[in-house]
Amino acid sequence: MRPTTKDLAKAAGVSLATVDRVLNERPNVSARAVRKVQDAIKRIGFERNLAAVNLARNRVYRFLFVLPERGDQYLSELLAEIESARAPLKSELVEVGVVRLDVEDPHAVANLLSSLQTDEVNGVALMAPESPQTRDAVLRLNERDISVVHFLSGQANLEHHDFVGIDNIAAGATAGRLIGRFNAGRGGTIAIITETIHAQDSLKRRLGFDRVIHQNFPTLSCLPTLETHGDPARAERIIKQTFANHRDIVAAYIMSPEGRVPLEALSHCADLTDLIVVAHERTPFNEEALRDERLDAIIAQNPGHAVRSALRILRARRDRRQPFAAQEKIRIEILLADNL
Secondary structure, three states: OOHHHHHHHHHHHEEEEHHHHOOOOOOOOOOHHHHHHHHHHHHHOOOHHHHHHHHHHHHOEEEEEEEOOOOHHHHHHHHHHHHHHHHHHHHHEEEEEHHHHHEOOOHHHHHHHHOOOOOOOOEEOOOOOOOOHHHOOOHHHHOOEEEEEEEOOOOOOOOEOOOOOOOOHHHHHHHHHHHHHHHHHOOOOOOOOOEOOOOHHHHHHHHHHHHHHHHOOOEEEEOOEEEEOOOOOHHHHHHHHHHHHOOEEEEEEEEOOHHHHHHHHOOOOOOOOOEEEEEEOHHHHHHHHHOOOOOOOEEEHHHHHHHHHHHHHHHHHHHOOOHHHHHOOOOOOOEEEOOO
16 A cells, blocks of 8 residues: 555654645745655655645646747647647646747747746747747746756756757767668668758757668768758758759658658759658658658658647646656657568
């Protein structure tokens, strides 16, 4: 049986009222009594039922996802998973909101984060590229006791921050290994495409990708990263120009989570059944492309797991608990046409 507060009071040799004051950090408790209760907690393995405590106090958790304004199918997958998580959490007094804005405008992101008040929001799951303005705004949120989880794309140089997502250096290295093996020793160059290299996920994927290609596949060379900024016209123009200037392109790596725009632009420049192409994230478009051999592999992470993990971490921080790290680890999945 799980120890109760009565068991804790007996083990500590104090009254129930004293246990209640210690657990709720109320004043007028001696240091000696606090020590006795804390020692007893460790000795008998006492754990508070925080859900019951919060329900009794009518304590509401208010969490906010800050997501890009522009997006395609992967963003739709994330929004659907957030909506799916919202209803079951209502009974536990957890409210989940979403704000979408131009995350490539660091001032817009910083202004939004600076406007959040502690009586309105307890935690934020932030999906935004790296910038000094955003980093400073996150630090100010932490100072105001509003927790932040960097959601799929983190901020560099922030120590002890919570991040939800795959290991992006390992994901890029995986893409490099797949392209190198699929290429079977042919020489040539690799086109690398993303929405923005300022996003930490793309930056780290590029680092992992380059390391594996340079160390293990000397017949291949990597071109500079092409940035589409999610604009189909720009993607069409820069990819077409790259293929015109480099006739020896044998593979393409799409680092950003939205693969439809760059893949459609690639299809106008090359026969995708002859080109090795690896992309990220499982979307309806990417699945169809994998089935008809326009894609060779997808490196994916489970969006539902990512959403639920972000909410669990924010809740743990709100309760002054340490998140369960093993539960929040997002696995790298490799999808081929054969295992969809």
